[in-house]
Amino acid sequence: GNSVTQMEGPVTLSEEAFLTINCTYTATGYPSLFWYVQYPGEGLQLLLKATKADDKGSNKGFEATYRKETTSFHLEKGSVQVSDSAVYFCALSDQGNAGNMLTFGGGTRLMVKP
Amino acid sequence: DAGVTQSPTHLIKTRGQQVTLRCSPKSGHDTVSWYQQALGQGPQFIFQYYEEEERQRGNFPDRFSGHQFPNYSSELNVNALLLGDSALYLCASSFKGPYNQPQHFGDGTRLSIL
Numbered sequence: 001g002n003s004v005t006q007m008e009g010p011v012t013l014s015e016e017a018f019l020t021i022n023c024t025y026t027a028t029g030y031p032s033l034f035w036y037v038q039y040p041g042e043g044l045q046l047l048l049k050a051t052k053a054d055d056k057g058s059n060k061g062f063e064a065t066y067r068k069e070t071t072s073f074h075l076e077k078g079s080v081q082v083s084d085s086a087v088y089f090c091a092l093s094d095q096g097n098a099g100n101m102l103t104f105g106g107g108t109r110l111m112v113k114p
Numbered sequence: 115d116a117g118v119t120q121s122p123t124h125l126i127k128t129r130g131q132q133v134t135l136r137c138s139p140k141s142g143h144d145t146v147s148w149y150q151q152a153l154g155q156g157p158q159f160i161f162q163y164y165e166e167e168e169r170q171r172g173n174f175p176d177r178f179s180g181h182q183f184p185n186y187s188s189e190l191n192v193n194a195l196l197l198g199d200s201a202l203y204l205c206a207s208s209f210k211g212p213y214n215q216p217q218h219f220g221d222g223t224r225l226s227i228l
Contacts, residue, residue, distance in 0.1 A: 104158075
């Protein structure tokens with residue numbers, strides 16, 4: 001079956017530090033990959049996506065590149081802000097599904113200190 | 115443009131009771147999915163509705179059932195509640211299309227079982 005593995009948190013950084021959150025996946029087909037962010041007390045917001053190998057998704061300074069050879073989709077940001085503090089979820093949607101069901105990783109909490 | 119809306123925001127029930135959660139999809143969306151998010155974990159897919167029929171189902175018992183109405187809104191019903199059903203229940207909507215269509219999430223219903 002499909003699965004997503006993320007690095008465990010919390011990740012604690014100082015403002016303006018470089019961020020990497022690792023994500024690897026297992027899928028039977030050619031999945032689309034997503035990063036979602038969840039702020040306290042809220043639902044999930046789509047941060048970025050990539051639909052095929054070597055695609056780079058980007059949004060609000062965050063980037064992730066779909067690496068089929070390493071089955072990875074690591075999230076990066078060059079300079080984090082306090083407002084980036086949240087829980088980040090890596091997810092995949094498999095072409096083999098009749099719909100677009102998402103399989104999520106366990107989430108990584110990011111805490112940014114001023 | 116209203117996003118995905120869910121009601122109620124919070125709910126407290128006791129073991130053995132039944133509960134109904136409601137979701138209105140984002141304008142223009144025709145597909146609704148439900149996810150269960152236990153504390154500190156990633157969301158788990160429950161099921162997806164399209165054209166008023168259940169199209170996909172995750173690994174959840176028959177106590178979990180749903181419905182989609184002609185206006186695309188949806189309900190999630192859980193019977194014979196267990197303590198382990200305590201979680202944040204998220205509704206997500208999208209429009210039917212390629213498997214990589216991103217899902218848009220509501221803020222969820224927090225269900226507590228006493």
